[in-house]
Amino acid sequence: xxxxxxxxxxxxxxxxxxxxxxxxxxxxxxxxxxxxxxxxxxxxxxxxxxxxxxxxxxxxxxxxxxxxxxxxxxxxxxxxxxxxxxxxxxxxxxxxxxxxxxxxxxxxxxx
Amino acid sequence: xxxxxxxxxxxxxxxxxxxxxxxxxxxxxxxxxxxxxxxxxxxxxxxxxxxxxxxxxxxxxxxxxxxxxxxxxxxxxxxxxxxxxxxxxxxxxxxxxxxxxxxxxxxxxxxxxxx
Numbered sequence: 001x002x003x004x005x006x007x008x009x010x011x012x013x014x015x016x017x018x019x020x021x022x023x024x025x026x027x028x029x030x031x032x033x034x035x036x037x038x039x040x041x042x043x044x045x046x047x048x049x050x051x052x053x054x055x056x057x058x059x060x061x062x063x064x065x066x067x068x069x070x071x072x073x074x075x076x077x078x079x080x081x082x083x084x085x086x087x088x089x090x091x092x093x094x095x096x097x098x099x100x101x102x103x104x105x106x107x108x109x110x111x
Numbered sequence: 112x113x114x115x116x117x118x119x120x121x122x123x124x125x126x127x128x129x130x131x132x133x134x135x136x137x138x139x140x141x142x143x144x145x146x147x148x149x150x151x152x153x154x155x156x157x158x159x160x161x162x163x164x165x166x167x168x169x170x171x172x173x174x175x176x177x178x179x180x181x182x183x184x185x186x187x188x189x190x191x192x193x194x195x196x197x198x199x200x201x202x203x204x205x206x207x208x209x210x211x212x213x214x215x216x217x218x219x220x221x222x223x224x225x226x
């Protein structure tokens with residue numbers, strides 16, 4: 001079945017550092033791919049998405065490119081801020097509005 | 112709009128007790144989802160409804176778990192009897208059917224602790 005694997009956290013960085021959170025998936029066909037963010041005490045929010053191979057999703061300085069050849073959707077940001085501290089989830093979506101989530105990666109940014 | 116509303120925010124109970132979690136979806140949304148989040152298993156889909164009808168409950172862990180959606184503005188997730196391994200954060204989410212995942216909105220979750 002479909003599955004998503006994220007790099008294990010937690011990840012701790014200093015402000016203005018470069019961020020990469022790895023995500024790979026296993027699926028047949030062409031699912032849509034997503035990154036969700038969960039701030040402390042809140043529910044998940046959609047951060048960005050890509051619906052087909054080579055699409056690049058972007059939002060709030062974050063980017064991720066749908067790479068079918070490597071079945072990956074890595075999240076990147078060039079310069080992180082303290083306010084980016086949160087848990088990040090990679091997810092795969094296929095029909096019927098069902099999402100399969102990765103384990104989540106906790107990111108802490110120190111000033 | 113107030114967003115997806117879940118209650119209670121926190122629930123502490125003893126093993127063997129019945130627990131009921133509640134969710135009010137966003138008005139006009141006709142798909143509703145219950146997720147469970149644990150350290151070990153991450154975020155798992157338990158069940159989802161479309162137009163108040165359960166479509167897929169394959170994620171419900173066992174018969175102790177049941178979910179209902181008696182109308183378009185209310186859903187419950189019940190655990191009876193509860194066990195310590197049920198301790199988790201339970202999220203409810205809703206979306207308008209057919210609009211894609213970008214319209215999926217999550218509530219703030221219920222933190223359940225079973226002692």
